[in-house]
Amino acid sequence: xxxxxxxxxxxxxxxxxxxxxxxxxxxxxxxxxxxxxxxxxxxxxxxxxxxxxxxxxxxxxxxxxxxxxxxxxxxxxxxxxxxxxxxxxxxxxxxxxxxxxxxxxxxxxxxxxxxxxxxxxxxxxxxxxxxxxxxxxxxxxxxxxxxxxxxxxxxxxxxxxxxxxxxxxxxxxxxxxxxxxxxxxxxxxxxxxxxxxxxxxxxxxxxxxxxxxxxxxxxxxxxxxxxxxxxxxxxxxxxxxxxxxxxxxxxxxxxxxxxxxxxxxxxxxxxxxxxxxxxxxxxxxxxxxxxxxxxxxxxxxxxxxx
Amino acid sequence: xxxxxxxxxxxxxxxxxxxxxxxxxxxxxxxxxxxxxxxxxxxxxxxxxxxxxxxxxxxxxxxxxxxxxxxxxxxxxxxxxxxxxxxxxxxxxxxxxxxxxxxxxxxxxxxxxxxxxxxxxxxxxxxxxxxxxxxxxxxxxxxxxxxxxxxxxxxxxxxxxxxxxxxxxxxxxxxxxxxxxxxxxxxxxxxxxxxxxxxxxxxxxxxxxxxxxxxxxxxxxxxxxxxxxxxxxxxxxxxxxxxxxxxxxxxxxxxxxxxxxxxxxxxxxxxxxxxxxxxxxxxxxxxxxxxxxxxxxxxxxxxxxx
Numbered sequence: 001x002x003x004x005x006x007x008x009x010x011x012x013x014x015x016x017x018x019x020x021x022x023x024x025x026x027x028x029x030x031x032x033x034x035x036x037x038x039x040x041x042x043x044x045x046x047x048x049x050x051x052x053x054x055x056x057x058x059x060x061x062x063x064x065x066x067x068x069x070x071x072x073x074x075x076x077x078x079x080x081x082x083x084x085x086x087x088x089x090x091x092x093x094x095x096x097x098x099x100x101x102x103x104x105x106x107x108x109x110x111x112x113x114x115x116x117x118x119x120x121x122x123x124x125x126x127x128x129x130x131x132x133x134x135x136x137x138x139x140x141x142x143x144x145x146x147x148x149x150x151x152x153x154x155x156x157x158x159x160x161x162x163x164x165x166x167x168x169x170x171x172x173x174x175x176x177x178x179x180x181x182x183x184x185x186x187x188x189x190x191x192x193x194x195x196x197x198x199x200x201x202x203x204x205x206x207x208x209x210x211x212x213x214x215x216x217x218x219x220x221x222x223x224x225x226x227x228x229x230x231x232x233x234x235x236x237x238x239x240x241x242x243x244x245x246x247x248x249x250x251x252x253x254x255x256x257x258x259x260x261x262x263x264x265x266x267x268x269x270x271x272x273x274x275x276x277x278x279x280x281x282x283x284x285x286x287x288x289x290x291x292x293x294x295x296x297x298x299x300x301x302x303x304x305x306x
Numbered sequence: 307x308x309x310x311x312x313x314x315x316x317x318x319x320x321x322x323x324x325x326x327x328x329x330x331x332x333x334x335x336x337x338x339x340x341x342x343x344x345x346x347x348x349x350x351x352x353x354x355x356x357x358x359x360x361x362x363x364x365x366x367x368x369x370x371x372x373x374x375x376x377x378x379x380x381x382x383x384x385x386x387x388x389x390x391x392x393x394x395x396x397x398x399x400x401x402x403x404x405x406x407x408x409x410x411x412x413x414x415x416x417x418x419x420x421x422x423x424x425x426x427x428x429x430x431x432x433x434x435x436x437x438x439x440x441x442x443x444x445x446x447x448x449x450x451x452x453x454x455x456x457x458x459x460x461x462x463x464x465x466x467x468x469x470x471x472x473x474x475x476x477x478x479x480x481x482x483x484x485x486x487x488x489x490x491x492x493x494x495x496x497x498x499x500x501x502x503x504x505x506x507x508x509x510x511x512x513x514x515x516x517x518x519x520x521x522x523x524x525x526x527x528x529x530x531x532x533x534x535x536x537x538x539x540x541x542x543x544x545x546x547x548x549x550x551x552x553x554x555x556x557x558x559x560x561x562x563x564x565x566x567x568x569x570x571x572x573x574x575x576x577x578x579x580x581x582x583x584x585x586x587x588x589x590x591x592x593x594x595x596x597x598x599x600x601x602x603x604x605x606x607x608x609x610x611x612x
Contacts, residue, residue: 020504152508192497201510202456209456209466
């Protein structure tokens, strides 16, 4: 096997109460990539379609992630990568993570799986570091491992896969507005109250518990973010309305996907997730804001061969 | 049935990464209580043995908790309570919670269970309010419900029972020093860094996950407290040594029980918990500090008839 065509999934980081710790993997939104072995050493981005992004190895997240992995191996050949982007950069559903994770996942497959999915995470994190300045794992981990993932710790890196209830669906709407990552970072405050931290821990614990027990109601009750959402939602016009309408429609809960501007909702069942997509869309329509909307089962496997 | 003799268990609140949210119930440490129906209305503490505490209904946590429950019922009689304290007040293993929880649990049994265990929590919390000024639930919830409990939210009150791995044992050592609750509260800071809050959420999520999957190693990796332990441990002479020695001996993790001064450790298996009790004891012996030490399986039922 010298070549693979893969699906590199979009992901939702934070998931309300799990800021910088929790992420989930989507099944119907993602990029396509072709990765092939080449005689030439190193990583070459031979094609990049769909987004205006640099193709130089050291400036492209896929190149950087792939090189991080190659540097751990002693092999005499290299890889060529074609990237067909469907995920818009800056949408808040892990565009850079898909490319980074997809690259190392496919390379690992072509090499006969020298690494486990968890062991691939640190390589993909190097792509995230290029994209955002921070080697965060909350998008690359679910893209590589699938389902819900918890970053228990960064030092040392400790990723825990959390089970996904069968009927859990995500709706994600991406309003076509630009929120700079630097802005979404700069609204955060260095300090928070101990009281808010306790509320956040309670909700994160509730969400994890709800995921283990398929308690959809508990999942819904736990989807609150006391810390980041109140600050970041200001950057997303219509956020409160979209969230309230989604929940009124029957979503278990809703919040900002990653650093935004995408807004996600979780629902029990595909039909409800579709209904939620409709009311979210109608809300942005009324505000004259263009959008992309997706409904997706939670993808419990992560990247896959297509 | 007009009279019951019960065991009212001691509890460990916080459990390192679950400050003000998590608690667990002990099986071999606790008070005994006798509760009997009386013709007279109201609650009367007829006996209190083992600790020097007020017996006036409105000044005793059992009295206050019992009255909170009675006020929700329309019954023509009252209750008389005998309390045989084995748990020392101020030890940090839920002395007041045992009396409050035991009272309402036994009353509920004698009345034919009008309330579920979860519904009893708010009554018992009134006893905690008398004892500490705050109606916290992290000791009374595990005493009433058993096992590990998570306070997902106070407004509204939402208590989640988390499963307990079969081989999980607790060791608790109570150094005979006085730490005033007011001191252990006053060392806390109103604000914490967002970074520490994220670490705490990761660990709490890891601990909950470990409890669901009986992953003892994960439970151990998650037993860290970045927020409160560094501040409160200063009030407990020998804390760092006791903790380090417990972990070196093979405990999964260790930390402050409630607001201290008791120190707890969790271990896989009774034998290991006994070994940990020995090394913890030796450490306090060397420091010439008297202590009580207990080894206990996690009590997954809470209060019980004896």
